[in-house]
Amino acid sequence: xxxxxxxxIFRFNPEDPASVPHMDTFVLEETDAMTLFIALNRIxxxxxxxxxxxxxxxxxxxxxxxxxxxxxxxxxxxTKTKKLPDEITxxxxxxxxxxxxxxxxxxxxxxxxxxNVESWIHTNKVFDPxxxxxxxTNEMAEEIYELERCIECGCCIAACGKANMVPDKFMGAAxxxxxxxxxxxxxxxxxxxxxxxxxxxxxxIFGCLxxxxxxxxxxxxxxxxxxxxxxxxxxxxxxxxxxxxxxxxRK
Amino acid sequence: MQAVAQARxxxxxxxxxxxxQMCTGVALVxxxxxxxxxxxxxxxxxxxxxxxNAIAYFFEATYMAQLGGPLIFLTMxxxxxxxxxxxxxxxxEQKAMWVHxxxxxxxxxxxxxxxxxxxxxxxxMGSIHMWTVLTNLPITAARSAARVQTGWWLLFYLxxxxxxxxxxxxxxYRIGVKWGWIKRSHRQYFHGLxxxxxxxxxxxxxxxxxxxxxxxxxxx
Ligand code: HEM
Ligand code: SF4
Ligand code: SF4
Ligand code: FES
Numbered sequence: 001x002x003x004x005x006x007x008x009i010f011r012f013n014p015e016d017p018a019s020v021p022h023m024d025t026f027v028l029e030e031t032d033a034m035t036l037f038i039a040l041n042r043i044x045x046x047x048x049x050x051x052x053x054x055x056x057x058x059x060x061x062x063x064x065x066x067x068x069x070x071x072x073x074x075x076x077x078x079t080k081t082k083k084l085p086d087e088i089t090x091x092x093x094x095x096x097x098x099x100x101x102x103x104x105x106x107x108x109x110x111x112x113x114x115x116n117v118e119s120w121i122h123t124n125k126v127f128d129p130x131x132x133x134x135x136x137t138n139e140m141a142e143e144i145y146e147l148e149r150c151i152e153c154g155c156c157i158a159a160c161g162k163a164n165m166v167p168d169k170f171m172g173a174a175x176x177x178x179x180x181x182x183x184x185x186x187x188x189x190x191x192x193x194x195x196x197x198x199x200x201x202x203x204x205i206f207g208c209l210x211x212x213x214x215x216x217x218x219x220x221x222x223x224x225x226x227x228x229x230x231x232x233x234x235x236x237x238x239x240x241x242x243x244x245x246x247x248x249x250r251k
Numbered sequence: 252m253q254a255v256a257q258a259r260x261x262x263x264x265x266x267x268x269x270x271x272q273m274c275t276g277v278a279l280v281x282x283x284x285x286x287x288x289x290x291x292x293x294x295x296x297x298x299x300x301x302x303x304n305a306i307a308y309f310f311e312a313t314y315m316a317q318l319g320g321p322l323i324f325l326t327m328x329x330x331x332x333x334x335x336x337x338x339x340x341x342x343x344e345q346k347a348m349w350v351h352x353x354x355x356x357x358x359x360x361x362x363x364x365x366x367x368x369x370x371x372x373x374x375x376m377g378s379i380h381m382w383t384v385l386t387n388l389p390i391t392a393a394r395s396a397a398r399v400q401t402g403w404w405l406l407f408y409l410x411x412x413x414x415x416x417x418x419x420x421x422x423x424y425r426i427g428v429k430w431g432w433i434k435r436s437h438r439q440y441f442h443g444l445x446x447x448x449x450x451x452x453x454x455x456x457x458x459x460x461x462x463x464x465x466x467x468x469x470x471x
Pocket of ligand 4 (some may be wrong): 055056063066075077078
């Protein structure tokens with residue numbers, strides 16, 4: 001017989017005026033190769049059809065199933081119950097807007113983020129559909145792809161002390177990663193000064209406390225720490241240079 | 252080059268504040284190392300005090316103590332003002348950070364809490380310490396021993412020592428991480444190094460306090 005797993009699950013339906021936030025307990029027998037995806041679906045099918053949570057790909061690709069698993073943000077679909085203790089507490093990701101129970105709205109947040117960092121290639125070149133595509137070295141393409149792997153699950157934001165402190169006033173690691181991706185891209189003509197206008201403040205990279213919660217939880221293992229460091233150094237130096245040029249150009 | 256992004260107001264002040272926060276932090280770390288060399292030198296001749304007195308004499312003869320002392324105090328104040336900008340001042344923000352820290356239970360996040368708490372202890376106790384030392388120049392081993400051996404001073408230093416070493420150790424590691432000098436590939440190494448150095452510095456500080464308390468002859 002498998003272990004008896006005890007699940008403490010956060011329940012709250014903001015749409016229902018009678019609903020109050022509380023924890024519900026469910027007990028389930030562990031089966032072979034059980035993931036939280038399987039466990040939650042069984043709970044919904046066998047014990048409580050009103051339980052809300054999100055899954056789409058159940059393969060760690062779509063980023064919709066992120067939640068706090070015993071306090072740590074992670075993808076529920078790729079988390080095996082085998083590596084968890086007998087008692088498992090599931091909470092929705094903080095910072096994001098709660099849809100209900102374990103389901104949060106990461107979409108609106110990420111859309112706002114993309115608008116804010118202007119998440120597209122900025123160029124003055126006019127696109128000519130007949131011209132052959134400009135070549136890019138394989139190494140460069142791979143470096144860019146490494147940062148493109150973000151699945152927008154929101155774990156890095158939920159794990160961020162600063163984002164928890166001031167939810168509407170901090171861009172977060174996913175945004176920094178996105179900016180780093182365009183800074184790396186030779187086709188994007190934005191200057192350091194233009195990037196600075198987006199990230200060079202306390203809501204951006206200078207508000208980052210360097211706690212590396214983001215780095216430690218990213219389920220796709222994106223090199224977030226290295227992007228944060230690169231951004232702070234580049235943006236910091238550009239501000240210091242600007243200051244010196246202002247001081248010394250005065251007569 | 253022609254601007255290709257939407258025009259926004261670039262405010263560079265916050266970047267400069269953050270840069271200065273790092274600079275004052277580094278300056279204070281370097282100072283703490285020099286400070287440790289001076290004070291721990293009392294152990295070199297087993298509490299005799301000749302080496303420490305010689306170093307202290309050098310600092311005073313060159314006016315480094317008289318000028319440097321107040322300068323360090325100003326650096327500490329500047330650092331306090333700059334770093335405090337990162338602290339949550341609203342109760343709702345403090346609560347959110349505390350809830351997050353307990354729930355997430357993540358080492359680097361706990362270290363930041365330690366840094367924020369020790370900061371205020373250092374602000375008060377560090378100021379008291381600097382005031383008493385700098386208004387009682389010259390610095391000699393015998394005078395320091397007299398202080399450590401009277402009243403509550405030993406206890407005072409037993410609290411201040413680990414607070415400073417923790418704050419400085421964590422701070423140095425986080426400067427490396429935040430400014431990208433410590434990369435992902437070296438993070439574990441530097442984290443370990445920071446822990447070991449902090450322990451070694453606390454140990455040196457404790458040995459020095461023992462020397463002052465039990466061995467050095469106090470000035471009457
Ligand atoms: C006067 C009392 C002090 C206060 C209130 C204070 C406050 C702080 C705070 C809140 C941080 C974290 C900043 C952040 O998270 O970005 C910090 C960082 C730091 N502190 Fe202090 N501190 C004090 C004194 C000192 C002293 C005396 C030293 C060294 C001898 C020191 C060395 C550092 C270093 C190296 C850092 C890292 C700098 C950085 O993160 O940019 N601090 N301090
Ligand atoms: S950077 Fe990582 S943790 Fe953050 S949203 Fe992307 S995949 Fe998720
Ligand atoms: S390193 Fe910065 S972005 Fe990452 S969790 Fe910490 S404060 Fe947030
Ligand atoms: S369901 Fe798609 S990442 Fe988990």
